[in-house]
């Protein structure tokens with residue numbers, strides 16, 4: 001776990017996120033003049049002096065004991081995200097789902113109550129409808145974007161509020177300051193999944209959340225070659241989750257941490273490009289007769305555009321669109337696209353497209369997806385860093401083929 005110097009007055013440090021993405025968090029892990037963070041593959045760390053060993057083991061001195069707990073490469077990754085999120089502490093995990101499950105199981109006890117939204121990530125939804133209720137944790141899921149409904153649910157008693165915004169795959173937006181105020185009035189902790197926005201577009205801690213987490217597999221790493229998860233925020237809460245993760249063992253691998261650190265150096269560049277391209281493609285899709293709906297918070301016509309514009313600096317690289325012809329049309333259109341990976345991922349330098357049935361909501365039945373407001377004719381489209389004109393031309397030739 002990483003507990004660094006908190007940024008001045010609780011806001012982001014003075015350097016811009018683009019600079020921090022390149023430099024932040026690395027200095028402690030550089031060795032022998034290396035300019036790049038090394039991959040440290042050592043299960044344990046040796047101490048000839050037992051007193052020093054004891055000091056490190058008891059946290060009285062910085063250092064590492066065993067790589068299930070902390071590791072120099074992993075530490076650099078945690079530091080980089082911590083600083084970009086303006087957080088006081090951070091810890092990491094083998095995957096995004098490990099971050100989410102360890103956080104929820106570490107912070108909530110049997111008999112307690114969670115309030116969240118209906119269209120969180122499919123794996124998160126499975127924790128809410130199956131794994132947590134089995135441990136006698138009550139979960140109430142509210143319609144996403146219906147702020148009065150979630151405020152009423154919180155007021156009925158609540159220990160933890162879990163938000164994801166924008167959501168996957170319909171890009172609904174929750175107002176983090178408003179929900180956080182209601183949660184804090186009820187004595188609840190607020191956890192926000194910031195995977196879709198990234199710290200370049202949105203900082204949930206500055207908006208009132210107590211904890212922010214990411215699937216680093218997506219935009220943070222950005223190259224679809226490493227799995228990882230990360231949690232940042234209040235030091236007491238992060239410490240609690242870190243101690244739980246030490247024991248459950250869902251540690252981030254040093255090679256994955258190295259790839260994530262390297263990927264994050266271009267985070268601001270990539271997100272800037274993806275924000276611009278996604279908006280341009282969303283505006284183009286709106287004009288297409290075969291398209292029934294376009295979900296992108298950057299569109300003025302999006303239901304939550306005003307809220308998104310207040311709390312986000314950019315609207316992100318993911319959009320989704322519905323086809324008039326339903327799932328049959330999805331099956332015809334996807335194979336015709338030449339510049340996309342048809343895969344269960346998002347947030348990479350390559351554009352990725354797929355239906356919720358095989359991606360974000362593969363765990364759910366068609367009926368469950370329908371109940372969550374996810375039509376079978378939907379395509380999630382994660383915009384890469386290719387030229388936006390080329391991507392539009394690719395979509396145009398696929399639509400033109402009928």
Ligand SMILES: *Cc1c(COP(=O)(O)O)cnc(C)c1O
Pocket residue numbers: 095096097098121123164168193195196215216217218227228229
């Ligand atoms: C992918 C994703 C997750 C899960 O992350 P993994 O790294 O695949 O375990 C959680 N939340 C959101 C929003 C995601 O897109």
